[in-house]
Amino acid sequence: MRIIKFERYGAPEVLQYQEVGAQLPADNEVLIRVKAIGLNRAESMWRQGAYVEPVNLPARLGYESAGIVTCVGAGVTHVKPGDAVSTIPSFSLNDYGMYGEEVLAPAHAVVKHLPTLSFEQAVSIWNPYITPYGALIATGLLKANDTVLINAASSSVGVGSIQMVNMMGAVSVALTRTGEKRQQLLDAGAQYVIATEEQDLVAEVMKITDGKGAQIILEPVGGANFPKLISALQVGGTVFVYGGLSTDVTPLPILEVIARKPIIRGYNLFEVTTHPDSQKKAVEFISQGLESGALKPIIEKTFTFDEMVQAHHYLEKSQHLGRIVVLVD
Missing domain, CATH: 3.90.180.10 (Medium-chain alcohol dehydrogenases, catalytic domain)
Known part of the structure; x- marks a missing residue:
């Protein structure tokens, strides 16, 4: 072998x-x-x-x-x-x-x-669904009708996140660099798609949320666009940082942090998978989603x-x- x-x-x-x-x-x-x-x-x-x-x-x-x-x-x-x-x-x-x-x-x-x-x-x-499960479900943070920004939305975790957000009755907003994958992301279930290099990210999010901002952001990228994510967040909202795909420096917008009071939380799926009880709950939840067809x-x-x-x-x-x-x- x-x-x-x-x-x-x-x-x-x-x-x-x-x-x-x-x-x-x-x-x-x-x-x-x-x-x-x-x-x-x-x-x-x-x-x-x-x-x-x-x-x-x-x-x-x-x-x-x-x-x-x-x-x-x-x-x-x-x-x-x-x-x-x-x-x-x-x-x-x-x-x-x-x-x-x-x-x-x-x-x-x-x-x-x-x-x-x-x-x-x-x-x-497992990785595509347990990653959003741990951030959104295991924490109890996601509520119906919340708006969730999903960065790098075309990745396997991004697509899994779109499906899980929809499954929970919340609003999935896929973030992608260009409009090239817009239709594919819509076909994958995204309720909204924002091409961050072609559209005003903050303005688009405020349109979607009636000026309130998103409650949750799933962020595996970092880099120069990070301050825009903070500006698109609801006051007191949460950013789950679970990756660093960008090799650029990630600025911290101090004044926006003061104004928006975000919770910026480092996260990875090992918080769920390395504990038998939490892993078992994740497997059961995801299996139910697969059986119902909500997760594909x-x-x-x-x-x-x-x-x-x-x-x-x-x-x-x-x-x-x-x-x-x-x-x-």
């Missing part, structure tokens, strides 16, 4: 395929024959040494895989060989990596997904396992809408 690793930081070409011998799960581990892998921008940042956690080289990578359990270690009772499962991001990439034809995963990260889901769909649900994973493009370098290049173009999936034969 092959896994993927890297020995130095850099472009996707640093990814290397390595043959590994037979693997056996230790206590509380699960061995999975992988069928599909879901790509996350966090893995691109990890490969470049630009993630929130230091990387121990040589390194593995990959948070989300789906496949068939082939073996379980002592203490594992919730899954068994032959089960179709997927993995939830709830571990350090210094400890485990899901890029492989057969991988070991910590038992707490392995769940049986809905049997109606394909393997491609199963790797397109959108897959933009698939690659083969041998095309992982090309898949990472495609991911980093930021031109996709929805999930990029790598299929493993």
